[in-house]
Amino acid sequence: MCGIVAYIGEKQAYPILLEGLKRLEYRGYDSAGISVINSSLQTVKKKGKVSELESVAILSDLHGNIGIGHTRWATHGKPDDLNAHPHLSGDGSLSLVHNGIIENYATIKQALIDRGHTFKSETDTEVLIHLIEEYKKTDALSLEHALTKALTKVVGAYAIVVIDKNNPNELIAARKSSPLVLGIGDNEFFIASDASPIIQYTKKVVYLNDEEIVIAKNDGTFTIKNIHNEIQEPDIKELDLKIDQLEKGGYDHFMLKEIFEQPTTIAESMRGRLNANEGWVSLGGFDQFQNRIHHAKRIIFVACGTSWHSALIAEYLIEDLARIPVEVEYASEFRYRNPILSEDDLVIAISQSGETADTLAALEIAKERGALLYGIVNVVGSSIARITDCGSYIHAGPEIGVASTKAFTSQLVVLILMALKLGNKRGTISDAKFRELLYGLESVPAKVQEILAQSDKIKYIAQEIKDRQNALYLGRGINFPVALEGALKLKEISYIHAEGYPAAEMKHGPIALIDENMPVFVIATNASAHEKIASNIQEVKARKGLVIAIVSEGDTTISKIADYTFEIPYIEEQLTPLLSVIPLQLLSYYISVMRGCNVDQPRNLAKSVTVE
Protein backbone atom coordinates (compact mmCIF):
# COMPACT_ATOMS: atom_id res chain seq x y z
CA MET A 1 0.00 0.00 0.00
CA CYS A 2 1.11 3.64 0.27
CA GLY A 3 4.84 4.20 0.55
CA ILE A 4 6.80 6.95 2.27
CA VAL A 5 10.36 8.14 1.77
CA ALA A 6 11.98 11.23 3.27
CA TYR A 7 15.49 12.67 3.42
CA ILE A 8 17.42 15.34 5.31
CA GLY A 9 21.18 15.82 5.02
CA GLU A 10 23.92 17.23 2.82
CA LYS A 11 22.97 15.50 -0.46
CA GLN A 12 20.35 16.53 -2.97
CA ALA A 13 17.06 15.10 -1.72
CA TYR A 14 15.20 14.73 -5.03
CA PRO A 15 17.25 11.88 -6.62
CA ILE A 16 17.13 9.98 -3.31
CA LEU A 17 13.37 10.45 -3.05
CA LEU A 18 12.78 9.43 -6.66
CA GLU A 19 14.92 6.31 -6.35
CA GLY A 20 13.17 5.54 -3.05
CA LEU A 21 9.74 5.84 -4.66
CA LYS A 22 10.83 3.40 -7.37
CA ARG A 23 11.89 0.94 -4.67
CA LEU A 24 8.47 1.34 -3.05
CA GLU A 25 6.52 0.72 -6.28
CA TYR A 26 6.13 -2.95 -5.41
CA ARG A 27 3.81 -2.05 -2.53
CA GLY A 28 1.06 -1.09 -5.02
CA TYR A 29 -0.05 2.52 -5.68
CA ASP A 30 -1.92 4.73 -8.10
CA SER A 31 -0.29 8.18 -7.78
CA ALA A 32 2.94 9.67 -6.48
CA GLY A 33 4.36 12.96 -5.30
CA ILE A 34 7.35 14.78 -3.87
CA SER A 35 7.96 18.00 -1.88
CA VAL A 36 11.41 19.55 -1.38
CA ILE A 37 12.43 22.77 0.30
CA ASN A 38 14.79 25.21 -1.38
CA SER A 39 14.07 28.92 -1.26
CA SER A 40 10.43 27.86 -1.07
CA LEU A 41 8.41 24.65 -0.80
CA GLN A 42 8.23 22.86 -4.16
CA THR A 43 5.65 20.12 -4.65
CA VAL A 44 4.91 17.90 -7.66
CA LYS A 45 2.21 15.24 -7.69
CA LYS A 46 0.91 13.01 -10.43
CA LYS A 47 -1.64 10.29 -10.96
CA GLY A 48 -0.07 7.09 -12.32
CA LYS A 49 3.40 5.64 -12.15
CA VAL A 50 6.54 7.18 -10.64
CA SER A 51 7.89 7.50 -14.19
CA GLU A 52 4.97 9.85 -14.95
CA LEU A 53 5.83 11.91 -11.87
CA GLU A 54 9.43 12.01 -13.08
CA SER A 55 8.40 13.41 -16.45
CA VAL A 56 6.58 16.35 -14.84
CA ALA A 57 9.14 16.84 -12.05
CA ILE A 58 11.76 17.64 -14.67
CA LEU A 59 9.93 20.93 -15.31
CA SER A 60 10.25 22.07 -11.66
CA ASP A 61 13.18 23.30 -9.61
CA LEU A 62 13.54 20.47 -7.12
CA HIS A 63 16.99 21.13 -5.75
CA GLY A 64 17.29 21.12 -1.94
CA ASN A 65 18.60 18.98 0.91
CA ILE A 66 15.33 18.10 2.60
CA GLY A 67 12.24 16.49 1.12
CA ILE A 68 9.44 13.95 1.35
CA GLY A 69 7.99 11.54 -1.20
CA HIS A 70 4.93 9.30 -1.36
CA THR A 71 3.21 6.62 -3.41
CA ARG A 72 -0.55 6.64 -2.75
CA TRP A 73 -2.99 3.71 -2.85
CA ALA A 74 -6.36 5.45 -2.90
CA THR A 75 -8.68 5.09 0.09
CA HIS A 76 -10.43 8.47 0.56
CA GLY A 77 -10.95 10.02 -2.86
CA LYS A 78 -10.16 8.76 -6.35
CA PRO A 79 -6.61 8.39 -7.64
CA ASP A 80 -5.85 11.78 -9.25
CA ASP A 81 -3.32 14.60 -9.08
CA LEU A 82 -5.22 16.52 -6.39
CA ASN A 83 -5.67 13.61 -4.01
CA ALA A 84 -2.04 12.49 -4.43
CA HIS A 85 0.34 13.26 -1.54
CA PRO A 86 2.10 15.39 -0.28
CA HIS A 87 -0.71 17.60 1.06
CA LEU A 88 -0.08 21.19 2.10
CA SER A 89 -1.36 23.36 4.93
CA GLY A 90 -3.72 26.20 4.01
CA ASP A 91 -0.89 28.77 3.93
CA GLY A 92 1.31 26.41 1.89
CA SER A 93 4.14 26.35 4.43
CA LEU A 94 3.78 22.75 5.68
CA SER A 95 3.86 19.58 3.60
CA LEU A 96 2.77 16.14 4.81
CA VAL A 97 2.84 12.55 3.54
CA HIS A 98 0.68 9.96 5.26
CA ASN A 99 0.06 6.22 5.22
CA GLY A 100 -3.00 4.88 7.04
CA ILE A 101 -6.50 6.22 7.62
CA ILE A 102 -7.73 9.02 9.89
CA GLU A 103 -11.12 7.57 10.84
CA ASN A 104 -12.60 10.70 12.44
CA TYR A 105 -11.46 12.98 9.62
CA ALA A 106 -15.01 14.05 8.65
CA THR A 107 -15.74 15.54 12.09
CA ILE A 108 -12.37 17.29 12.24
CA LYS A 109 -12.80 18.56 8.69
CA GLN A 110 -16.17 20.13 9.52
CA ALA A 111 -14.72 21.82 12.62
CA LEU A 112 -11.86 23.19 10.53
CA ILE A 113 -14.23 24.41 7.80
CA ASP A 114 -16.18 26.22 10.51
CA ARG A 115 -12.92 27.93 11.44
CA GLY A 116 -12.36 29.09 7.87
CA HIS A 117 -10.19 26.31 6.39
CA THR A 118 -10.76 25.32 2.78
CA PHE A 119 -9.70 22.00 1.29
CA LYS A 120 -8.45 21.10 -2.16
CA SER A 121 -8.68 17.30 -1.99
CA GLU A 122 -11.08 14.62 -0.74
CA THR A 123 -8.44 13.03 1.49
CA ASP A 124 -8.25 12.46 5.23
CA THR A 125 -4.56 13.42 5.00
CA GLU A 126 -5.22 17.02 4.03
CA VAL A 127 -7.41 17.32 7.12
CA LEU A 128 -4.50 16.24 9.31
CA ILE A 129 -2.07 18.83 7.94
CA HIS A 130 -4.70 21.56 8.38
CA LEU A 131 -5.25 20.43 11.97
CA ILE A 132 -1.51 20.69 12.64
CA GLU A 133 -1.48 24.14 11.06
CA GLU A 134 -4.47 25.19 13.18
CA TYR A 135 -2.71 24.25 16.44
CA LYS A 136 0.56 25.77 15.27
CA LYS A 137 -1.11 29.11 14.65
CA THR A 138 -3.87 29.43 17.25
CA ASP A 139 -1.87 27.91 20.13
CA ALA A 140 1.45 29.41 18.92
CA LEU A 141 3.09 25.97 19.07
CA SER A 142 6.24 24.70 17.41
CA LEU A 143 5.65 22.24 14.55
CA GLU A 144 6.63 19.36 16.84
CA HIS A 145 4.16 20.32 19.55
CA ALA A 146 1.38 21.17 17.11
CA LEU A 147 1.86 17.78 15.47
CA THR A 148 1.85 15.97 18.82
CA LYS A 149 -1.34 17.74 19.83
CA ALA A 150 -3.01 16.91 16.51
CA LEU A 151 -2.08 13.25 16.88
CA THR A 152 -3.84 13.06 20.24
CA LYS A 153 -7.04 14.20 18.49
CA VAL A 154 -7.08 11.75 15.60
CA VAL A 155 -8.49 8.23 15.63
CA GLY A 156 -7.00 5.70 13.23
CA ALA A 157 -3.67 4.66 11.81
CA TYR A 158 -0.85 6.83 10.60
CA ALA A 159 2.72 6.96 9.49
CA ILE A 160 3.51 10.58 8.64
CA VAL A 161 6.39 12.85 7.76
CA VAL A 162 6.06 16.65 7.82
CA ILE A 163 8.35 19.42 6.64
CA ASP A 164 8.09 23.17 7.17
CA LYS A 165 9.39 25.60 4.54
CA ASN A 166 10.22 28.06 7.32
CA ASN A 167 12.45 25.52 9.05
CA PRO A 168 14.39 23.50 6.47
CA ASN A 169 16.66 22.16 9.22
CA GLU A 170 14.38 19.41 10.48
CA LEU A 171 11.86 16.83 9.44
CA ILE A 172 9.39 15.29 11.81
CA ALA A 173 7.82 11.84 11.53
CA ALA A 174 5.43 9.79 13.64
CA ARG A 175 3.68 6.44 13.53
CA LYS A 176 0.74 4.51 14.90
CA SER A 177 -0.27 1.10 13.47
CA SER A 178 1.54 1.81 10.21
CA PRO A 179 5.26 1.09 9.89
CA LEU A 180 8.05 3.68 9.72
CA VAL A 181 11.81 3.18 9.73
CA LEU A 182 14.50 5.78 10.44
CA GLY A 183 17.79 5.24 8.58
CA ILE A 184 20.85 6.81 10.20
CA GLY A 185 23.64 7.88 7.84
CA ASP A 186 26.62 10.22 8.25
CA ASN A 187 25.05 13.57 9.01
CA GLU A 188 21.94 12.50 7.13
CA PHE A 189 18.68 10.71 7.87
CA PHE A 190 16.21 8.72 5.83
CA ILE A 191 12.67 7.86 6.79
CA ALA A 192 10.65 5.27 4.94
CA SER A 193 7.73 2.91 5.28
CA ASP A 194 10.11 -0.03 4.87
CA ALA A 195 13.85 -0.43 4.60
CA SER A 196 13.96 -0.83 0.79
CA PRO A 197 14.62 2.87 -0.03
CA ILE A 198 17.21 3.11 2.78
CA ILE A 199 19.42 0.05 2.32
CA GLN A 200 21.66 1.52 -0.40
CA TYR A 201 22.70 4.38 1.91
CA THR A 202 22.92 2.91 5.42
CA LYS A 203 22.34 -0.30 7.37
CA LYS A 204 21.74 1.47 10.69
CA VAL A 205 18.02 1.78 11.36
CA VAL A 206 15.51 2.37 14.12
CA TYR A 207 12.01 0.88 13.73
CA LEU A 208 9.68 3.40 15.33
CA ASN A 209 7.15 2.12 17.85
CA ASP A 210 3.51 3.12 17.97
CA GLU A 211 2.92 6.71 19.07
CA GLU A 212 6.56 7.64 18.70
CA ILE A 213 7.74 10.83 17.03
CA VAL A 214 11.19 11.37 15.56
CA ILE A 215 12.75 14.77 14.96
CA ALA A 216 15.70 14.46 12.56
CA LYS A 217 17.92 17.51 12.01
CA ASN A 218 20.45 18.49 9.41
CA ASP A 219 23.10 18.93 12.12
CA GLY A 220 23.22 15.11 12.30
CA THR A 221 21.20 14.75 15.52
CA PHE A 222 17.87 13.05 16.07
CA THR A 223 15.48 12.64 18.98
CA ILE A 224 12.71 10.13 19.51
CA LYS A 225 9.84 11.03 21.83
CA ASN A 226 6.55 9.44 22.67
CA ILE A 227 3.27 11.23 22.27
CA HIS A 228 3.53 12.37 25.91
CA ASN A 229 6.72 14.26 25.07
CA GLU A 230 8.99 11.79 26.92
CA ILE A 231 12.38 11.07 25.29
CA GLN A 232 12.80 7.44 24.18
CA GLU A 233 16.08 5.52 23.97
CA PRO A 234 16.55 4.52 20.28
CA ASP A 235 16.98 0.81 19.60
CA ILE A 236 19.44 0.98 16.68
CA LYS A 237 19.46 -2.19 14.57
CA GLU A 238 21.70 -3.42 11.75
CA LEU A 239 19.77 -4.28 8.57
CA ASP A 240 20.36 -7.82 7.33
CA LEU A 241 19.44 -7.01 3.73
CA LYS A 242 21.45 -6.79 0.52
CA ILE A 243 20.68 -4.48 -2.35
CA ASP A 244 20.68 -7.33 -4.92
CA GLN A 245 17.78 -8.88 -3.01
CA LEU A 246 15.76 -5.88 -4.18
CA GLU A 247 16.74 -6.23 -7.86
CA LYS A 248 15.31 -8.50 -10.57
CA GLY A 249 18.70 -10.18 -11.08
CA GLY A 250 18.20 -10.87 -14.82
CA TYR A 251 14.62 -12.17 -14.55
CA ASP A 252 11.81 -10.43 -16.42
CA HIS A 253 9.75 -10.01 -13.27
CA PHE A 254 10.21 -10.20 -9.51
CA MET A 255 7.54 -12.91 -9.37
CA LEU A 256 9.50 -15.17 -11.70
CA LYS A 257 12.71 -14.52 -9.76
CA GLU A 258 10.92 -15.35 -6.51
CA ILE A 259 9.42 -18.57 -7.92
CA PHE A 260 12.86 -19.67 -9.09
CA GLU A 261 14.47 -18.70 -5.78
CA GLN A 262 12.42 -21.29 -3.92
CA PRO A 263 15.02 -24.08 -3.78
CA THR A 264 17.22 -21.58 -1.91
CA THR A 265 14.56 -19.88 0.17
CA ILE A 266 13.08 -23.21 1.30
CA ALA A 267 16.56 -24.32 2.33
CA GLU A 268 17.05 -21.00 4.18
CA SER A 269 13.82 -21.52 6.12
CA MET A 270 15.13 -24.90 7.31
CA ARG A 271 18.72 -23.89 7.97
CA GLY A 272 19.81 -24.91 11.48
CA ARG A 273 16.28 -25.98 12.36
CA LEU A 274 16.33 -29.72 11.67
CA ASN A 275 18.61 -32.70 11.34
CA ALA A 276 17.07 -35.88 9.99
CA ASN A 277 20.08 -38.09 10.82
CA GLU A 278 20.17 -36.94 14.42
CA GLY A 279 16.36 -36.71 14.58
CA TRP A 280 15.73 -33.22 15.94
CA VAL A 281 13.83 -30.04 15.14
CA SER A 282 14.68 -26.71 16.71
CA LEU A 283 12.52 -23.59 16.51
CA GLY A 284 14.01 -20.79 18.62
CA GLY A 285 10.64 -19.15 19.18
CA PHE A 286 9.38 -22.26 20.98
CA ASP A 287 11.99 -22.47 23.69
CA GLN A 288 11.04 -19.37 25.64
CA PHE A 289 7.44 -20.47 26.11
CA GLN A 290 7.74 -24.21 25.52
CA ASN A 291 5.58 -25.22 28.45
CA ARG A 292 2.65 -23.10 27.38
CA ILE A 293 3.06 -24.12 23.75
CA HIS A 294 3.28 -27.86 24.38
CA HIS A 295 0.28 -27.75 26.69
CA ALA A 296 -1.86 -25.46 24.54
CA LYS A 297 -5.44 -26.77 24.52
CA ARG A 298 -6.14 -25.17 21.16
CA ILE A 299 -4.27 -23.42 18.40
CA ILE A 300 -5.95 -20.59 16.52
CA PHE A 301 -4.38 -19.27 13.34
CA VAL A 302 -5.15 -15.73 12.19
CA ALA A 303 -4.08 -14.61 8.73
CA CYS A 304 -5.26 -13.24 5.38
CA GLY A 305 -4.94 -14.31 1.73
CA THR A 306 -2.09 -16.64 0.89
CA SER A 307 -0.98 -16.70 4.53
CA TRP A 308 -4.47 -17.94 5.43
CA HIS A 309 -4.02 -20.79 2.94
CA SER A 310 -0.78 -21.74 4.74
CA ALA A 311 -2.76 -21.81 7.98
CA LEU A 312 -5.31 -24.21 6.45
CA ILE A 313 -2.48 -26.58 5.56
CA ALA A 314 -1.14 -26.24 9.12
CA GLU A 315 -4.55 -27.31 10.43
CA TYR A 316 -4.23 -30.64 8.59
CA LEU A 317 -0.66 -31.10 9.77
CA ILE A 318 -1.02 -30.14 13.43
CA GLU A 319 -4.24 -32.06 13.98
CA ASP A 320 -2.79 -35.10 12.22
CA LEU A 321 0.70 -35.11 13.71
CA ALA A 322 0.31 -33.37 17.09
CA ARG A 323 -3.38 -34.03 17.85
CA ILE A 324 -4.06 -30.48 19.03
CA PRO A 325 -7.38 -28.94 17.92
CA VAL A 326 -6.77 -26.16 15.41
CA GLU A 327 -8.98 -23.34 14.19
CA VAL A 328 -8.16 -21.19 11.19
CA GLU A 329 -9.62 -17.70 11.12
CA TYR A 330 -9.71 -14.89 8.61
CA ALA A 331 -8.14 -12.16 10.75
CA SER A 332 -10.69 -9.67 9.39
CA GLU A 333 -13.59 -11.74 10.74
CA PHE A 334 -11.97 -12.84 13.99
CA ARG A 335 -11.31 -9.26 15.09
CA TYR A 336 -14.99 -8.31 14.98
CA ARG A 337 -16.46 -11.55 16.31
CA ASN A 338 -16.01 -11.38 20.09
CA PRO A 339 -13.96 -14.61 20.03
CA ILE A 340 -13.77 -16.91 23.04
CA LEU A 341 -10.13 -17.10 24.14
CA SER A 342 -8.19 -18.07 27.24
CA GLU A 343 -4.64 -18.42 28.52
CA ASP A 344 -4.67 -22.02 27.30
CA ASP A 345 -4.92 -20.88 23.69
CA LEU A 346 -1.99 -20.36 21.38
CA VAL A 347 -2.79 -17.77 18.71
CA ILE A 348 -0.48 -17.95 15.70
CA ALA A 349 -0.39 -15.11 13.18
CA ILE A 350 1.03 -15.86 9.74
CA SER A 351 2.07 -12.86 7.65
CA GLN A 352 4.66 -12.23 4.98
CA SER A 353 4.76 -8.46 5.51
CA GLY A 354 4.14 -8.53 9.25
CA GLU A 355 2.06 -5.37 8.75
CA THR A 356 -1.36 -6.61 7.64
CA ALA A 357 -3.82 -4.40 9.53
CA ASP A 358 -6.47 -7.07 10.16
CA THR A 359 -3.93 -9.63 11.38
CA LEU A 360 -2.41 -7.07 13.74
CA ALA A 361 -5.83 -6.13 15.09
CA ALA A 362 -6.70 -9.83 15.62
CA LEU A 363 -3.50 -10.22 17.65
CA GLU A 364 -4.34 -7.20 19.78
CA ILE A 365 -7.67 -8.82 20.72
CA ALA A 366 -5.99 -12.14 21.48
CA LYS A 367 -3.42 -10.36 23.65
CA GLU A 368 -6.10 -8.54 25.65
CA ARG A 369 -7.73 -11.90 26.35
CA GLY A 370 -4.56 -13.54 27.65
CA ALA A 371 -3.69 -15.94 24.81
CA LEU A 372 -0.05 -16.60 23.97
CA LEU A 373 0.86 -14.94 20.65
CA TYR A 374 3.22 -16.55 18.12
CA GLY A 375 4.27 -14.87 14.87
CA ILE A 376 5.32 -16.58 11.64
CA VAL A 377 6.60 -13.61 9.71
CA ASN A 378 8.97 -12.78 6.86
CA VAL A 379 9.82 -9.11 7.37
CA VAL A 380 12.25 -8.72 10.25
CA GLY A 381 11.31 -6.06 12.79
CA SER A 382 7.75 -5.73 11.43
CA SER A 383 4.82 -4.85 13.67
CA ILE A 384 3.55 -8.45 13.96
CA ALA A 385 7.04 -9.68 14.81
CA ARG A 386 7.14 -7.13 17.60
CA ILE A 387 3.66 -7.51 19.08
CA THR A 388 3.87 -11.31 19.41
CA ASP A 389 5.31 -12.99 22.53
CA CYS A 390 7.51 -15.28 20.45
CA GLY A 391 7.79 -16.54 16.89
CA SER A 392 9.82 -17.78 13.96
CA TYR A 393 10.97 -15.77 10.99
CA ILE A 394 10.55 -17.63 7.70
CA HIS A 395 13.80 -16.21 6.22
CA ALA A 396 12.48 -16.04 2.63
CA GLY A 397 14.18 -12.69 1.97
CA PRO A 398 12.35 -9.67 0.53
CA GLU A 399 9.28 -10.61 -1.51
CA ILE A 400 8.68 -7.83 -4.04
CA GLY A 401 6.17 -9.37 -6.50
CA VAL A 402 2.69 -8.59 -5.21
CA ALA A 403 1.60 -12.22 -5.63
CA SER A 404 3.07 -14.19 -2.75
CA THR A 405 5.09 -17.25 -3.84
CA LYS A 406 8.31 -17.93 -1.95
CA ALA A 407 6.81 -16.66 1.31
CA PHE A 408 4.08 -19.31 1.01
CA THR A 409 6.52 -22.23 0.70
CA SER A 410 8.71 -20.86 3.49
CA GLN A 411 5.68 -20.46 5.75
CA LEU A 412 4.86 -24.11 5.03
CA VAL A 413 8.37 -25.19 6.03
CA VAL A 414 8.06 -23.47 9.42
CA LEU A 415 4.54 -24.85 9.94
CA ILE A 416 5.65 -28.40 9.09
CA LEU A 417 8.55 -28.06 11.54
CA MET A 418 6.14 -26.79 14.15
CA ALA A 419 3.76 -29.72 13.66
CA LEU A 420 6.68 -32.17 13.83
CA LYS A 421 8.16 -30.59 16.93
CA LEU A 422 4.80 -30.60 18.71
CA GLY A 423 4.04 -34.17 17.62
CA ASN A 424 7.46 -35.37 18.75
CA LYS A 425 7.23 -33.68 22.17
CA ARG A 426 3.68 -34.81 22.79
CA GLY A 427 4.41 -38.37 21.67
CA THR A 428 1.65 -38.32 19.05
CA ILE A 429 3.91 -39.28 16.16
CA SER A 430 6.20 -42.29 15.95
CA ASP A 431 9.94 -41.79 15.80
CA ALA A 432 10.01 -43.50 12.41
CA LYS A 433 7.38 -41.14 10.95
CA PHE A 434 9.14 -38.14 12.51
CA ARG A 435 12.43 -39.05 10.82
CA GLU A 436 10.77 -39.99 7.53
CA LEU A 437 9.19 -36.54 7.31
CA LEU A 438 12.45 -34.85 8.25
CA TYR A 439 14.28 -36.71 5.48
CA GLY A 440 11.42 -35.75 3.19
CA LEU A 441 11.79 -32.09 4.12
CA GLU A 442 15.52 -32.17 3.49
CA SER A 443 14.82 -33.45 -0.02
CA VAL A 444 12.43 -30.61 -0.90
CA PRO A 445 14.86 -28.00 -2.35
CA ALA A 446 16.23 -30.48 -4.91
CA LYS A 447 12.72 -31.62 -5.84
CA VAL A 448 11.54 -28.05 -6.33
CA GLN A 449 14.54 -27.57 -8.61
CA GLU A 450 13.42 -30.60 -10.67
CA ILE A 451 9.97 -29.05 -11.10
CA LEU A 452 11.38 -25.68 -12.12
CA ALA A 453 13.53 -27.40 -14.73
CA GLN A 454 10.28 -28.42 -16.46
CA SER A 455 8.92 -24.90 -16.72
CA ASP A 456 8.56 -25.25 -20.52
CA LYS A 457 5.85 -27.86 -20.02
CA ILE A 458 3.95 -25.40 -17.85
CA LYS A 459 4.41 -22.70 -20.46
CA TYR A 460 2.85 -25.02 -23.02
CA ILE A 461 -0.20 -25.65 -20.80
CA ALA A 462 -0.45 -21.89 -20.10
CA GLN A 463 -0.70 -21.27 -23.84
CA GLU A 464 -3.73 -23.59 -23.99
CA ILE A 465 -5.50 -21.88 -21.09
CA LYS A 466 -4.62 -18.21 -21.50
CA ASP A 467 -7.82 -17.12 -23.31
CA ARG A 468 -10.30 -18.77 -20.94
CA GLN A 469 -12.52 -16.61 -18.75
CA ASN A 470 -12.96 -18.98 -15.80
CA ALA A 471 -11.16 -21.82 -14.08
CA LEU A 472 -11.82 -24.29 -11.29
CA TYR A 473 -9.17 -25.69 -8.96
CA LEU A 474 -9.88 -28.91 -7.08
CA GLY A 475 -7.92 -30.67 -4.37
CA ARG A 476 -8.57 -33.01 -1.47
CA GLY A 477 -7.24 -33.12 2.08
CA ILE A 478 -3.98 -31.27 2.51
CA ASN A 479 -4.06 -30.24 -1.15
CA PHE A 480 -7.45 -28.53 -0.91
CA PRO A 481 -5.77 -25.30 0.38
CA VAL A 482 -3.32 -25.63 -2.54
CA ALA A 483 -6.35 -25.50 -4.87
CA LEU A 484 -7.42 -22.27 -3.13
CA GLU A 485 -3.92 -20.88 -3.51
CA GLY A 486 -3.73 -21.86 -7.21
CA ALA A 487 -7.04 -20.08 -7.87
CA LEU A 488 -5.95 -16.97 -5.94
CA LYS A 489 -2.66 -16.77 -7.88
CA LEU A 490 -4.46 -17.02 -11.22
CA LYS A 491 -7.15 -14.44 -10.51
CA GLU A 492 -4.93 -11.83 -8.91
CA ILE A 493 -2.37 -11.58 -11.69
CA SER A 494 -4.23 -12.64 -14.86
CA TYR A 495 -7.76 -11.42 -13.95
CA ILE A 496 -9.25 -14.78 -14.99
CA HIS A 497 -12.06 -15.67 -12.62
CA ALA A 498 -10.97 -18.75 -10.67
CA GLU A 499 -12.34 -20.68 -7.70
CA GLY A 500 -10.83 -23.38 -5.51
CA TYR A 501 -12.94 -26.18 -4.05
CA PRO A 502 -12.50 -29.42 -2.13
CA ALA A 503 -12.90 -31.91 -5.00
CA ALA A 504 -15.86 -33.67 -3.41
CA GLU A 505 -17.76 -30.37 -3.07
CA MET A 506 -17.90 -30.09 -6.84
CA LYS A 507 -21.10 -32.11 -6.94
CA HIS A 508 -22.78 -29.68 -4.57
CA GLY A 509 -22.92 -26.82 -7.05
CA PRO A 510 -19.82 -25.97 -9.11
CA ILE A 511 -20.35 -28.98 -11.40
CA ALA A 512 -23.12 -26.93 -13.03
CA LEU A 513 -20.40 -24.68 -14.48
CA ILE A 514 -18.55 -27.45 -16.27
CA ASP A 515 -18.64 -27.57 -20.04
CA GLU A 516 -16.03 -27.60 -22.80
CA ASN A 517 -15.01 -24.03 -21.90
CA MET A 518 -14.13 -24.73 -18.28
CA PRO A 519 -10.54 -25.68 -17.46
CA VAL A 520 -10.35 -27.68 -14.22
CA PHE A 521 -7.02 -27.94 -12.43
CA VAL A 522 -6.88 -30.98 -10.19
CA ILE A 523 -4.17 -31.53 -7.60
CA ALA A 524 -4.15 -35.30 -7.69
CA THR A 525 -1.05 -36.13 -5.68
CA ASN A 526 -2.66 -37.51 -2.51
CA ALA A 527 -1.95 -41.22 -2.30
CA SER A 528 -4.65 -41.59 0.39
CA ALA A 529 -7.42 -40.34 -1.90
CA HIS A 530 -6.13 -41.32 -5.30
CA GLU A 531 -9.16 -43.30 -6.46
CA LYS A 532 -11.60 -40.68 -5.23
CA ILE A 533 -9.73 -37.96 -7.13
CA ALA A 534 -9.68 -40.15 -10.25
CA SER A 535 -13.48 -40.41 -9.95
CA ASN A 536 -13.81 -36.63 -9.62
CA ILE A 537 -11.78 -36.24 -12.80
CA GLN A 538 -14.07 -38.74 -14.58
CA GLU A 539 -17.03 -36.61 -13.53
CA VAL A 540 -15.45 -33.52 -15.07
CA LYS A 541 -14.53 -35.36 -18.26
CA ALA A 542 -18.07 -36.75 -18.58
CA ARG A 543 -19.20 -33.12 -18.88
CA LYS A 544 -16.49 -32.21 -21.41
CA GLY A 545 -14.42 -30.12 -18.96
CA LEU A 546 -10.73 -29.68 -19.76
CA VAL A 547 -8.67 -31.38 -17.03
CA ILE A 548 -5.13 -30.37 -16.11
CA ALA A 549 -3.88 -32.68 -13.38
CA ILE A 550 -0.86 -32.35 -11.10
CA VAL A 551 0.18 -35.93 -10.32
CA SER A 552 3.00 -37.75 -8.54
CA GLU A 553 5.67 -39.20 -10.80
CA GLY A 554 4.81 -42.61 -12.21
CA ASP A 555 1.04 -42.07 -11.96
CA THR A 556 -0.41 -43.98 -14.89
CA THR A 557 -4.10 -43.87 -13.98
CA ILE A 558 -4.79 -40.17 -14.10
CA SER A 559 -2.59 -39.43 -17.10
CA LYS A 560 -4.97 -41.68 -19.11
CA ILE A 561 -8.04 -39.59 -18.31
CA ALA A 562 -6.74 -36.02 -17.91
CA ASP A 563 -6.12 -33.77 -20.93
CA TYR A 564 -2.77 -32.60 -19.54
CA THR A 565 -0.75 -33.98 -16.66
CA PHE A 566 2.22 -32.49 -14.90
CA GLU A 567 4.34 -34.82 -12.75
CA ILE A 568 5.95 -33.76 -9.50
CA PRO A 569 8.61 -35.91 -7.78
CA TYR A 570 7.39 -38.40 -5.17
CA ILE A 571 7.25 -37.06 -1.59
CA GLU A 572 5.40 -38.02 1.60
CA GLU A 573 1.77 -36.88 1.36
CA GLN A 574 2.05 -34.37 4.25
CA LEU A 575 4.77 -32.55 2.32
CA THR A 576 3.11 -32.51 -1.12
CA PRO A 577 1.84 -28.88 -0.89
CA LEU A 578 5.47 -27.72 -0.99
CA LEU A 579 5.76 -29.24 -4.46
CA SER A 580 2.24 -29.19 -5.88
CA VAL A 581 1.96 -25.40 -5.56
CA ILE A 582 5.05 -24.73 -7.73
CA PRO A 583 3.52 -25.63 -11.14
CA LEU A 584 0.43 -23.61 -10.21
CA GLN A 585 2.54 -20.54 -9.41
CA LEU A 586 4.39 -20.90 -12.73
CA LEU A 587 1.18 -21.41 -14.63
CA SER A 588 -0.36 -18.21 -13.26
CA TYR A 589 2.83 -16.33 -14.03
CA TYR A 590 2.99 -17.47 -17.68
CA ILE A 591 -0.73 -16.89 -18.27
CA SER A 592 -0.42 -13.38 -16.83
CA VAL A 593 2.54 -12.58 -19.12
CA MET A 594 0.73 -14.04 -22.15
CA ARG A 595 -2.33 -11.88 -21.42
CA GLY A 596 -0.12 -8.79 -21.19
CA CYS A 597 -0.93 -8.12 -17.50
CA ASN A 598 1.30 -6.27 -15.06
CA VAL A 599 2.61 -9.33 -13.21
CA ASP A 600 4.43 -7.64 -10.35
CA GLN A 601 1.93 -4.87 -9.76
CA PRO A 602 -1.53 -6.20 -10.60
CA ARG A 603 -4.34 -3.66 -10.74
CA ASN A 604 -5.91 -2.56 -7.44
CA LEU A 605 -3.62 -4.74 -5.31
CA ALA A 606 -1.14 -3.75 -2.64
CA LYS A 607 1.71 -5.82 -1.29
CA SER A 608 1.24 -4.85 2.29
CA VAL A 609 -2.38 -4.26 3.30
CA THR A 610 -1.94 -1.76 6.10
CA VAL A 611 -5.55 -0.57 6.21
CA GLU A 612 -8.56 -2.75 6.97
Ligand code: F6R
Ligand atom coordinates in the same frame (compact mmCIF):
# COMPACT_ATOMS: atom_id res chain seq x y z
C1 F6R B 1 -1.68 -13.14 -2.45
C2 F6R B 1 -1.20 -12.20 -1.46
C3 F6R B 1 -2.12 -11.72 -0.40
C4 F6R B 1 -1.42 -11.76 0.96
C5 F6R B 1 -2.32 -11.17 2.04
C6 F6R B 1 -1.69 -11.27 3.42
O1 F6R B 1 -0.70 -13.46 -3.37
O2 F6R B 1 -0.06 -11.80 -1.49
O3 F6R B 1 -3.29 -12.47 -0.39
O4 F6R B 1 -1.12 -13.10 1.25
O5 F6R B 1 -2.56 -9.81 1.76
O6 F6R B 1 -0.48 -10.60 3.48
P1 F6R B 1 0.59 -10.89 4.60
O7 F6R B 1 1.06 -12.29 4.43
O8 F6R B 1 1.67 -9.88 4.36
O9 F6R B 1 -0.10 -10.68 5.92
